[in-house]
Amino acid sequence: MKIKIPASTANLGPGFDVMGAGLSLYLELTVEKSDITTISYSGLGTVPLDPKDNFICQIAVYVANAFNRTLPHYKLHINNPIPLGRGLGSSGSAIIGAIAMADQLLGLKLSKQEILDYAVIVEGHPDNVAGSLFGSFVTCFVRCPLPKWNDDWCVAGSKVPTPMSLLQEHNVIGTHLTQVTPLKVNPAIKCVAIIPEFTLLTSLARSVLPDSYSRQDIIFNMSRLNTLTFAIGAEHVEHQVIYESMQDKIHQSYRAHLVPGLSTVLQLNPTTCPGLAGICLSGAGPTVLVLATDNLNEIGTTIVEMFKNEKDQNGNAIESRYLILDFDKSGLVIQ
Ligand SMILES: Nc1ncnc2c1ncn2[C@@H]1O[C@H](COP(=O)(O)OP(=O)(O)O)[C@@H](O)[C@H]1O
Numbered sequence: 001m002k003i004k005i006p007a008s009t010a011n012l013g014p015g016f017d018v019m020g021a022g023l024s025l026y027l028e029l030t031v032e033k034s035d036i037t038t039i040s041y042s043g044l045g046t047v048p049l050d051p052k053d054n055f056i057c058q059i060a061v062y063v064a065n066a067f068n069r070t071l072p073h074y075k076l077h078i079n080n081p082i083p084l085g086r087g088l089g090s091s092g093s094a095i096i097g098a099i100a101m102a103d104q105l106l107g108l109k110l111s112k113q114e115i116l117d118y119a120v121i122v123e124g125h126p127d128n129v130a131g132s133l134f135g136s137f138v139t140c141f142v143r144c145p146l147p148k149w150n151d152d153w154c155v156a157g158s159k160v161p162t163p164m165s166l167l168q169e170h171n172v173i174g175t176h177l178t179q180v181t182p183l184k185v186n187p188a189i190k191c192v193a194i195i196p197e198f199t200l201l202t203s204l205a206r207s208v209l210p211d212s213y214s215r216q217d218i219i220f221n222m223s224r225l226n227t228l229t230f231a232i233g234a235e236h237v238e239h240q241v242i243y244e245s246m247q248d249k250i251h252q253s254y255r256a257h258l259v260p261g262l263s264t265v266l267q268l269n270p271t272t273c274p275g276l277a278g279i280c281l282s283g284a285g286p287t288v289l290v291l292a293t294d295n296l297n298e299i300g301t302t303i304v305e306m307f308k309n310e311k312d313q314n315g316n317a318i319e320s321r322y323l324i325l326d327f328d329k330s331g332l333v334i335q
């Protein structure tokens with residue numbers, strides 16, 4: 001079987017842990033049953049090829065544990081053009097792929113909603129996994145607190161939390177763990193992802209965020225988020241409205257020191273950069289996401305040049321490249 005999962009961009013400015021979108025860049029898993037489990041990898045970066053240490057295989061074991069089952073042996077080829085640790089959802093896509101693979105190998109027949117609920121337990125937030133799973137542009141919430149991930153849950157035979165056990169533990173009965181709502185995107189809006197040549201692990205980028213926020217900052221984000229959900233799908237693209245509604249006070253400024261040049265780049269706007277409709281940190285970064293209707297290459301080149309004027313810890317210029325992407329239309333596809 002072939003499993004195709006889009007990359008994602010999460011947050012889109014004010015929607016920290018709430019909004020995500022699938023992007024037209026795809027992780028592909030090719031899986032067949034075999035006598036022993038083997039992994040091969042092509043694409044960007046490197047990942048462990050020992051099934052014990054490989055993230056996709058570990059998550060597949062977690063799913064088997066959730067159903068008190070044992071995975072059969074399989075041969076897996078991973079083709080991954082999604083840069084690792086750059087804020088384009090490589091881990092979210094890998095999690096969706098792993099759950100879909102376990103579903104197929106065990107014949108579980110999970111729905112996309114069920115896949116999402118398991119993915120949210122693994123990832124600890126719903127935005128990037130929901131974007132990858134459903135494609136397009138989505139908004140979501142989780143119905144109860146999520147436990148901190150425990151590596152023991154990937155040891156075959158372990159007792160693990162499931163969506164149902166969490167809902168029961170928190171007295172939320174008769175529904176799914178995650179609510180996901182698809183939103184419209186005006187097809188004239190394209191994405192430019194400017195990808196610096198350094199990695200920023202999401203775990204580090206989350207560790208620098210405060211535990212609580214002022215009422216003012218929460219209202220700042222909520223009010224913009226509400227406008228953004230409509231503005232992106234509106235028939236007429238209002239660049240200035242999208243731009244203003246993508247401002248954020250919950251995560252970007254706290255992460256700015258981890259991405260040299262971010263504060264300068266985020267000052268680009270529809271007046272200084274015609275065609276630009278919005279600009280934000282993609283996921284946990286360091287990639288910058290621009291939503292734009294025109295001048296996509298010019299915008300990408302401008303930001304690559306801006307990053308070049310910044311220095312990393314060793315005093316070297318920050319190299320980056322850009323990709324022009326569409327919003328993905330299908331989410332997870334299994335053939
Ligand atoms: N296709 C893959 N196969 C195995 N591991 C992966 C894959 N994609 C991502 N990962 C794991 O996820 C890590 C990156 O996750 P994370 O820090 O959340 O960044 P990202 O923003 O790319 O999701 C990688 O270092 C790797 O351990």
Ligand SMILES: N[C@@H](CCOP(=O)(O)O)C(=O)O
Binds near residue numbers: 008016018206251
């Ligand atoms: N809301 C999360 C999103 C992380 O996405 P990723 O693509 O960086 O994995 C966050 O901002 O921490």
